[in-house]
Amino acid sequence: MTESKPAVAEAPTNAKMETRNVNVFYGSNQAIKDVDLDIADRSVTALIGPSGCGKSTYLRALNRMNDTIDICRVEGRILLDGEDIYGRGVDPVEVRRRVGMVFQKSNPFPKSVFDNVAFGLRIGGEKDKDVIAQRVEESLRGAALWDEVKDRLQSSALGLSGGQQQRLCIARCLAVWPEVILMDEPASALDPIATAKIEELIRELREQYTIVIVTHSMQQAARVSDSTAFFYMGELIEHDETETMFTRPAKKRTEEYISGRFG
Amino acid sequence: MRGHTHQEFETELRNLKDRLLAMGGRCEHMIADAIRAFEERDEALAREVIEADRSMDDDEVLVDEQAVRILALRQPVGRDLRFAVAAVKASTDLERIGDEAVNIAERAIEMEPTDRLSLPGSKLPEMAGRAGAMLRNALNAFVEEDASKARHVFQHDDAVDDLYTEVMGLCLDYMKDPSRIADGMRICNCAKYLERIADHATNIAEMVIFMVEGRDVRHGKG
Numbered sequence: 001m002t003e004s005k006p007a008v009a010e011a012p013t014n015a016k017m018e019t020r021n022v023n024v025f026y027g028s029n030q031a032i033k034d035v036d037l038d039i040a041d042r043s044v045t046a047l048i049g050p051s052g053c054g055k056s057t058y059l060r061a062l063n064r065m066n067d068t069i070d071i072c073r074v075e076g077r078i079l080l081d082g083e084d085i086y087g088r089g090v091d092p093v094e095v096r097r098r099v100g101m102v103f104q105k106s107n108p109f110p111k112s113v114f115d116n117v118a119f120g121l122r123i124g125g126e127k128d129k130d131v132i133a134q135r136v137e138e139s140l141r142g143a144a145l146w147d148e149v150k151d152r153l154q155s156s157a158l159g160l161s162g163g164q165q166q167r168l169c170i171a172r173c174l175a176v177w178p179e180v181i182l183m184d185e186p187a188s189a190l191d192p193i194a195t196a197k198i199e200e201l202i203r204e205l206r207e208q209y210t211i212v213i214v215t216h217s218m219q220q221a222a223r224v225s226d227s228t229a230f231f232y233m234g235e236l237i238e239h240d241e242t243e244t245m246f247t248r249p250a251k252k253r254t255e256e257y258i259s260g261r262f263g
Numbered sequence: 264m265r266g267h268t269h270q271e272f273e274t275e276l277r278n279l280k281d282r283l284l285a286m287g288g289r290c291e292h293m294i295a296d297a298i299r300a301f302e303e304r305d306e307a308l309a310r311e312v313i314e315a316d317r318s319m320d321d322d323e324v325l326v327d328e329q330a331v332r333i334l335a336l337r338q339p340v341g342r343d344l345r346f347a348v349a350a351v352k353a354s355t356d357l358e359r360i361g362d363e364a365v366n367i368a369e370r371a372i373e374m375e376p377t378d379r380l381s382l383p384g385s386k387l388p389e390m391a392g393r394a395g396a397m398l399r400n401a402l403n404a405f406v407e408e409d410a411s412k413a414r415h416v417f418q419h420d421d422a423v424d425d426l427y428t429e430v431m432g433l434c435l436d437y438m439k440d441p442s443r444i445a446d447g448m449r450i451c452n453c454a455k456y457l458e459r460i461a462d463h464a465t466n467i468a469e470m471v472i473f474m475v476e477g478r479d480v481r482h483g484k485g
Contacts, residue, residue, distance in 0.1 A: 218340060219338055246344075247340070247345070247477060248341065248345070248476075248478075249341055252264065254341075255264065255341045255342060256264060256265060258340045258341055259267070259339065259340055260267050260268055260272065261264065261266065261267050261268060262268065
């Protein structure tokens with residue numbers, strides 16, 4: 001078993017995103033080293049690895065969220081439907097619309113439930129109230145939240161439970177019709193039932209969206225994802241179907257990590 | 264591979280492995296004692312074998328309980344998962360080997376008292392030696408987590424099968440004298456029990472390969 005080259009299962013033929021020789025630096029510190037990874041369309045890809053392994057950095061490179069960090073530099077090619085999202089003339093705001101993000105801690109705006117979901121549409125220039133109302137409902141239904149909030153759309157989003165707030169953030173993301181959704185530990189602060197709802201939602205969303213999720217929970221990765229990528233010290237060690245990764249991974253370091261021997 | 268961060272989990276896995284190996288060790292003794300009881304018409308020894316099987320039954324239940332507990336509470340993955348699954352399956356094979364040893368011991372008690380073994384009966388110790396060696400080798404492969412050693416076990420199964428066929432042929436001749444039919448049938452049965460023991464040892468070896476390589480080689484696969 002060689003440990004030098006990453007063990008990567010055959011690349012999906014339906015890659016929504018392709019990353020080639022991706023390196024990410026914070027100043028002189030290299031956080032991601034030469035990562036080649038394809039993200040299959042309409043599937044869930046889980047990124048796992050110990051703290052500081054670079055999985056969140058890699059995730060944030062997928063929608064140019066790292067642009068907001070001055071000392072951060074991204075090298076290599078990150079393609080969305082074959083086009084480089086870091087290419088000249090590409091609008092990062094449009095990239096982030098197509099590649100949405102849900103964070104570890106739910107971050108609803110101190111506004112009503114309705115206004116939270118409508119926010120992206122309005123700043124995108126949508127003025128038609130009927131269109132906005134329709135998209136808000138669609139998005140809340142898509143995030144499996146509609147039935148719980150339809151009678152209090154004008155109440156403050158901050159009054160929702162933690163799990164509901166996280167689903168609201170997913171609805172806010174869905175409202176602008178993204179193609180890819182990045183999730184950075186979306187359920188780590190939630191109780192088991194709220195976590196189960198988010199996980200169930202992720203399984204439903206994959207019918208229409210491409211999802212990349214960072215998680216510290218091996219069981220969560222096993223439950224929700226179709227493929228799993230293991231990162232260690234900034235390198236992609238192994239990427240394969242989730243079932244294979246959790247039953248017979250090719251690399252010793254993957255085995256040691258997923259079975260709780262380090263990390 | 265390094266140990267688990269959770270020392271308690273590491274201890275649980277080790278305890279499970281130790282219990283399985285203890286079962287395996289007892290099986291080896293039971294086979295050897297049962298066949299010696301058969302050779303020497305030693306009824307007391309045969310009864311010891313029958314008595315020893317009780318703890319095999321208890322151990323099978325305990326192994327399953329420990330493995331289920333690990334599956335439920337530790338949610339093992341990768342090799343640990345395969346080990347837990349292999350442990351449950353191997354414990355069933357070991358328990359059945361114990362049952363086969365008991366069957367031999369019971370036939371030993373039933374045999375007509377004579378001074379020396381008949382020709383077909385004299386082949387049984389050799390069969391028992393080979394089947395016991397297969398079990399020992401499968402258990403060593405399990406301890407050492409060595410798939411190639413496990414594969415060696417398969418090769419010996421054919422030799423046991425050949426001996427079984429040979430004993431059957433000898434028994435047919437032996438039973439031409441009607442007064443020998445009862446003992447001849449007992450010898451045939453013992454040969455069958457030993458052939459089954461070799462099959463169970465083969466199953467355990469297959470589980471070792473599954474545990475080490477994650478490959479299912481049962482039924483000619485892999």
